[in-house]
Amino acid sequence: MAELAVLDERAVRILDAAAELLLRWGYRKITVEDIAREAGVGKGTVYLHWKTKPDVFYSAFMREGLELARALLARMREDVDCVLPGPMTAAMFLLVMERPISRAMFTGNTDMLGDLIDPTSSRPAQIASASASYGRYLELLRDNGFIRTDLTTEELFYLIDASSLGFYFIQDPSPLVTNLSLPARAKMLADAVDRAIAPARKPDRRRLPRLQGAALEVFQQMExxxxEVLAKSQVS
Structure with a gap:
């Protein structure tokens, strides 16, 4: 994978070990010694790459986020409809739900992530960057007539986020609904988002190829x- 250009073989093993232990034990029970043992390196080698245990895991999360972004970009290139908010949200839902660490990040799973999801932490600067990119994407949609124009970018962002959250948190069907597969839930999510932000007039699909090119550029910049953040996350 391309991140190998900025992560040497030992660093990759360390992040792989941290991710595996996170799934197995949860953040609070893991020590740097555990990570080193799982990676087959000395404890000092871990500190050659990252100063602290949280630094190791934040880099692991950056890598996870990067892999998600790449997978979504691939879908957007393959399917022009995936640049529209409903299909894009559904595609992201399916990608997240098949990756346990991503799912924990999206749902704020404190049992697995512990203090790493502290909202007072300054670490999620990359989240602000991703939000700015998504804001530019929403502006592209609005300029091309694919979403409603009566709300601000911030209001649209909130509406999409609020419409999506329940699909992540309600991961197991209720006793009254037992046959909803993940693809079925993803389809419902796409419909919910599209209905929430649909424009007053039916959009001109002839604009889709141009929108696809512009959206790909925005999300490529985010990737x-x-x-770059991942490359700078190690001790220099």
Whole structure:
């Protein structure tokens, strides 16, 4: 994978070990010694790459986010409809739900992530960057007539986020609904988002190819920024 250009073989093993232990034990029970043992390196080698245990895991999360962004970009290139908010939200839902760490990040799973999801932490600067990119994407949609124009970018962002959250948190069907597969839930999510932000007039689908090109550029820039953050996350 491309991140190997900025993570040497030992660093990759360390992040792989941290991710595996996170799934197995949860953040609070893991020590740097555990990570080193799982990675087959000395404790000092871990500190050659990252100063603290939280630093190791934040880099692991950056890598996870980068892999998600790449997977979503691939879908957007393959399917022009995936640049529209409903299909894009559904595609992201399916990608997240098949990745346990991503799912924990999206749902704020404190049992697994512990203090790493402290909202007072300054670490989620990359989240602000991703939000700015998504804001530019929403502006593209509005300029091309694919979403409603009576709300601000911030209001649209909130509406999409609020419409999506329940699909992540209600991961197991209720006793009254037992046959909803993940693809079925993703389809419902796409419909919910589309209905929430649909424009007053039916959009001109002839604009889709142009929108696809512009949206790909925005999300590629976001991926590049995430890659740069990952590259700088190690001890220099």
């Amino acid at each position: 590049d920024q995430m890659f």
